[in-house]
Amino acid sequence: MAKATLFSYSNLVHAVAGGCGSAVAMTAFYPLDTVRTRLQLEEARTSRNTFAIMAEVFKDEGLAGLYRGLFPVIESLYCSNFVYFYTFHGLKRVANEDKTILRDLLLGMVAGCVNVMTTNPLWVVNTRMKMQGARLKGGSQASPQKYNYKNLIDGLIQVKRKEGIAGLWSGACSSLILTINPAIQFMAYEAMKRQMQKMYESQQLNSLVVFGVGAVAKAIATVLTYPIQLVQAKQRHGHTYEGLPQKAGLISIMLFILRKHGFRGLFKGLEAKILQTVLTAALMFVCYEKIASVVFAVLMGNKKTALRK
Template sequence: MSDNVAHALSGAGGGIISMALTYPLITIGTRLQVQRNSSDATAYTGNMDALRKILAHEGLSGLFSGLESAIFGAAVTNGVYYYFFEAVKAAFERASRHKNMTTVESMVSGAVAGAMTCIITNPIWVVNTRLTVKQKKLKQRAEEQAAGETEESPSTLAAFAEIIKEDGILSLWQGLIPALILVINPIIQYTVFEQLKNRVERLRRLGSLDFFVLGAISKLCATTVTYPYILVKSRMQLKQSKNENERYSSLVDGLRKVIANEGIAGLYKGIESKLLQSVLTASLLFMSKEALFSYTVKLLILIGARKSLAAAK
C-alpha cells in the first residue's frame, strides 16, 4: 500500500481534530453568511452578538449544531484531498527528473485534489449547512409556542433523507459551482506563501515561527479574496426560497443579488470569524496531520496493510 493511504488517513484525523476545536467559529460564520434580514429582532449584528444570542437562546450546544455531519465531512474531505494530492504529486515525481515539484505542478495537484474533494463531499456540506441553520429556527419556533416544547434537531441521516425527499437527490450538489471555483483558494494560498518565503529567505534562514506566520498570512489573503464565493456557496446550499430576491440561479446571479439587496458589505458578512477559523484550522490541521502521519504508517505496517521500509528495500 502506498503512502497515499497513510496521508489520507492522517489528513482525516487532522481534519477531525481541527474541526472539533474550531467548530463554534464555523457555526457563527455560517449563520452570519446566510442571514439576509438584519433588521429582525433575532438577527445577529456581528460575531459577538451572534455568540451571545446563541448561548442565551440555545445554550452551549447551539454552537455545535451540526457537529456530527461536520466531523464526518472534515474526515472525508481531508482524506480525499490528501489522497488525490499525493497521488498526482507522485505521478509528477515519476514523470520528472527532479524530486521536488515545481510551483505549477503543485498548483495542478492542488486543483485536481480540490475538484475531486468538492464533487465527492458537497452533499455532506449541504446537510451540514442546513443543520447549522435549522437549529436556530427550531429554537425560535419553540419559544413562540405556548407549551414551550422544543423540537429535536434531525440527525445527519434524517437530514439527508429529508433533503432528497423534498428537493430531489441533485439538490445535494447545490452550490457545487462556487465550491469548484473555490479550488483557487489553496492555489492563491500556495502562491502567496511561496513568494513571501522566497523574499524572507533572501534575508535570513526561516524557522518554525516564520512558517506559521507566513502560512497564516497566505491563508488570510486566500480567504479574503474568495470570501464572497464562500458566502454565496453557503446560501445556495440552503433550501431555495420562493422569494425571487433570495433565490440564486447561479454564482453570478447570487453575487449580483447580494450586492443589490445588501450592498458590497453583504458579501463579507461573518468574515471575521471565518478568517480566524480558517487560520486556526489550517495551522491545527497541518500540525496534527504531520504528527499523525508517522503513527498511521506504523499502524498500517502493524496490521499488514503496508510493507516496512526495510522490507520494501
C-alpha cells in the same frame, strides 16, 4: 527508487492524517464556524462583532447552540479532507517531482474538483443541520423548520427523495469554482514550507512555524475567495430571493447581494470566517504534520523521509 504511483500506502497515511487533523482542528474552533454560518445565512443580523454574536447565541440557545451540527460537520470534514489529501499527495508524487509552485496550484485544483464531486452532498446536509432548530434573527428566506434530519444519512435520503439528485449537488458550481481556495492554500503552504525548510536546514519544522505558515496560507486563500463562499453557503442552505429563480446561479445571487447590501454585503461574516478558518487550518496542518510523522516513523522507519516527498 520505486516508481511513483497514485495508489500507495504513503498517500493513505497522508489522507488519514489530513482527515484526523481537520477533525481535531474543527472541533477546537467550532463556535467560530457557527457564528460564521449565522452571519452568512441570517439576512437580518447586522452585528459584525464575532464574539458579541457568539455571546448572543450562547445566551439564547446555550452551549448546544454554539455546537449545533458538530458531528455531521466532523463526519463530512473528515471524508472531504481524506479525499483531498489522498488525491493531492498522490498527484504531487506522480506529476510534480520538480516541486514547482504552479504545478502545485493546478494539482490542488484537480484534487479539489475530485473532492467536490465526491463529497458535496455531505456539505448540503450538514449546512442545513447546523441551522436546524436555530433561532434566526428576523427569519431567513429558507426556513430551517422545513428540514428535520436525524443524522447525515437520513438527511441525504430526504434530500434525494424531496429534491432529487440536483438537490444533493446544490452549490456544486460554486464549490467547483472554490477549488481555487484550497489550491491557493496548498500552493502557498508548500512554497512557504519549502522556504522554511531551507532556512532552518531541516525537513522537520517545529509546530509554531507550521502553525504560522498554515495560518498565512489560509488567510490569503480565504480573503481572495470569500464572496463565492458566501453564495455557496446560501445555495446549500436553500435560500430563495424575491425576483430570482429558486435555483439562482452564482452570478445572479452575487448581483442581487450587491444591489441590496452593496459591496460590503459580499464580505458579510468575513471576520468570523477569517478567525475560524485560519485558526482551524493552522491547527489542522500542525496535527496533520505530527500525525503523519508519527505514523511514518513507527511503520516505515528510516524510509519515511523519502516516501513523504
